[in-house]
Every structure is written in C-alpha cells, then in structure tokens.
C-alpha cells in the first residue's frame with residue numbers, strides 16, 4: 126500500500142530540477158501540480174526563480190503542462206500570466222488528467238514526469254498512471270486548498286515512507 130505513495134524523487138523545489146538532469150533521463154514532458162508546487166496563493170505571479178526555470182525548460186525543448194484538480198476557470202486564471210497549457214479537473218489521484226496530457230502531447234510514460242507537493246494526489250496519480258514522479262516541498266505551509274484531514278493523512282504516510290525507505294530525503298536535483 127505504501128508504494129502507491131512513493132515518489133521516484135524528492136527535490137527541494139520545482140525550479141531546482143534542471144533540464145540537463147531531465148534530458149539525461151529522456152524526459153520531454155513535465156507535468157506539474159499548480160497550488161503550492163508552481164505558485165502559492167499569496168504569490169500568484171510566481172517568483173523570478175520560477176520564471177527563469179520555465180525559460181530554461183523552453184530552451185531545452187521540454188514541454189511544461191499544469192495538471193490540476195481545479196476547474197478550467199480557476200486554473201486558466203492562475204496560469205494566464207505564464208502562457209502555460211493545462212489540464213483541469215484532473216481527478217488526481219486517478220490517472221485521468223495525466224493520461225489526457227500524455228495523449229494530447231503525444232508522449233509516452235517513459236518520456237513524462239509528474240511534479241507535485243502532495244503524496245495523496247500528485248504522487249499517487251503518477252503511480253497509478255505509471256509515470257515517474259517528483260515530490261517537492263510545498264511552497265508555503267498554509268495551503269487553502271488542502272483540508273486538515275488530507276494534511277493529517279499526508280503527514281502520517283510521509284512518516285511511514287521515510288521510516289521504511291531511509292534513502293528518501295529531499296535533495297537539490299534529480300539523483301540516481
């Protein structure tokens with residue numbers, strides 16, 4: 126059961142994931158969660174580090190797509206300033222949204238990763254879709270979009286995972 130929630134990698138922040146490390150692993154499609162992974166509710170325009178990272182991805186010809194459980198209206202509004210394509214109502218942890226992105230951008234599971242800040246939605250969805258995943262630290266701790274129950278279970282699962290797999294820890298970039 127615990128394996129459903131196990132990320133392939135754990136990285137401190139999304140903009141730490143370098144195009145070079147992605148290319149090394151044949152990744153051409155990067156799917157990302159929106160809230161608390163890409164942006165925080167108190168900084169909807171993102172940070173300069175994020176913008177720089179997005180430019181680097183584009184230069185490396187790696188496609189970035191937001192995969193969110195929120196409505197098209199809300200996601201569209203949030204990514205408007207970024208010129209990013211998105212899949213809304215992704216139904217994470219179901220594989221629906223990720224599979225839709227794979228079809229739409231004509232990429233295989235091996236060429237794709239899913240990045241997110243939650244084990245119970247983002248990582249689980251990646252595992253049910255059989256794509257590799259990156260768990261990042263949530264940008265801020267007070268997350269308007271996560272219920273206390275979700276957070277409680279998340280902490281419990283995280284603790285169990287870290288206890289079982291001692292190699293799991295947040296690092297600077299993708300690792301072997």
Ligand SMILES: [Mg+2]
Pocket residue numbers: 158159160161162241242243
């Ligand atoms: Mg999130």
